[in-house]
Amino acid sequence: MLLRVNDVYKTFPGPVAALDGVSLDVHSGEHVSIVGESGCGKTTLARVIMGLVDPDEGSVIFNGHPLLTAHSRRGDFSRQVRMVFQDPFSSLxxxxxxxxxLKEALRREPKMTPGEDFLRMRKVLDLVRMPADILTRYPHEFSGGERQRIAIARALMTSPKLLILDEAVSSLDVLVQQEILAMLEELQQRMPVTYFFISHNLRVVRRLSRKVAVMYQGRIVEYADRDTLFNAPSHPYTQVLLKAAFNYEVSP
Ligand SMILES: Nc1ncnc2c1ncn2[C@@H]1O[C@H](COP(=O)(O)OP(=O)(O)O)[C@@H](O)[C@H]1O
Ligand SMILES: [Mg+2]
Incomplete structure (x- = not known):
């Protein structure tokens, strides 16, 4: 088991709990998606897993180690679990x-020689299909899609076991979105990293993940294999989401 989220609760001031008893297991290599409408608690779940937010109740176990408080999630954990955020313009x-x-990501890594640094940078840029000669350039010189590739490259610098992608393609044009998804699919074959892919978009989710968790108002209402979920959804809310996605597809 790579990740176990165990009955996690988190309440902010407001009418509904952001997380209302969330449990979820992710096995190594089992790319999982979380899908649900805006405000259902997806980012809060990611932030709890990352240790950026402490849950009110419940626990997160990563690779056999319980991570009880945000404070304890330092060192090795921060190398092994990396996150890519939605907005490529504010993240670089x-x-x-x-x-x-890219070098910044190696801050907590064992010291490398400049030659080793450079090899690592070239490798991650190759993984995201960017040329090595961009190393001397600056974020403003790149498009949103290119920036997101650089953000993903940065996340890969420490060879993480788990990569949390929170709406990582949502702000991009559909065409660019497709290119990044194709790159992520290819990356799955080239590197032993497990995706935790968060999106409000079912069509995006279908492409990338074998397992899909549907979230609604702070709860996971269905967690199933992709094919089961898309062909025979059992929860009414999943059926609503599928219908909405389908209608969107047929009417331009
Ligand atoms: N830091 C915060 N302070 C107060 N309320 C928050 C905070 N973060 C999230 N929330 C609330 O928690 C709920 C879930 O938010 P979020 O996890 O961002 O959902 P999603 O990522 O699915 O859109 C929302 O009602 C949101 O307003
Ligand atoms: Mg969010």
């Missing part, structure tokens, strides 16, 4: 070159 510091951005 404009003052730093691509080289500096």
């Amino acid at each position: 510091d404009p003052r730093y070159s691509v080289r500096a951005i």
Whole structure:
């Protein structure tokens, strides 16, 4: 078991709990998607897993180690679990070159020689299909899709076991979205990383993940193999989501 989320609750001031008893197991290599409408708690779940938010109740176990508080999630954990956020324009510091951005990710890694650094950077840029000569360039020189590739490259610098992608393609044009998804699909074959892919878009989710969890108002209402979920959804809310996605597809 790579990740176990165990009966997690999190309440913010407001009428509904952000997380209302969420449990979820992710096995290594089993790419999982979380899908659900805006506000259902997806990002809060990601932030709890990342240790950016402490749950009110419940626990997260990563690779056999319980992660009880945000404070304890340092060191090895932060190398093994990496996150890519939605907005490619705010996630890369404009003052730093691509080289500096990628190098920053190695801050807590055992010391490498400059040659080793460079090889690692070339490798991750190749994984996201960007040329190595961009290392001297700056974020403002790139499109949103290219920036998102750089953000993914940065996340891969520490060879994480789990990569959380929170609406990572949602702000991109459909065509660019398709390119990034194709790149992520290819990456699955080239690197032993497990995706935890968060999206409000069922069609995006269908492409990338074997298992899909449907979230609604802070709960996981259905967690099933992709084919089961898309062909024979058991929860009424999943059926509503599928219908909405289908209608969207047929009417331009
Ligand atoms: N830091 C916060 N303070 C107050 N309320 C929050 C905070 N983060 C999330 N929420 C609330 O928790 C709920 C779930 O939000 P979120 O996890 O961002 O959902 P999603 O990512 O699915 O859109 C929403 O009602 C949101 O307003
Ligand atoms: Mg969100």
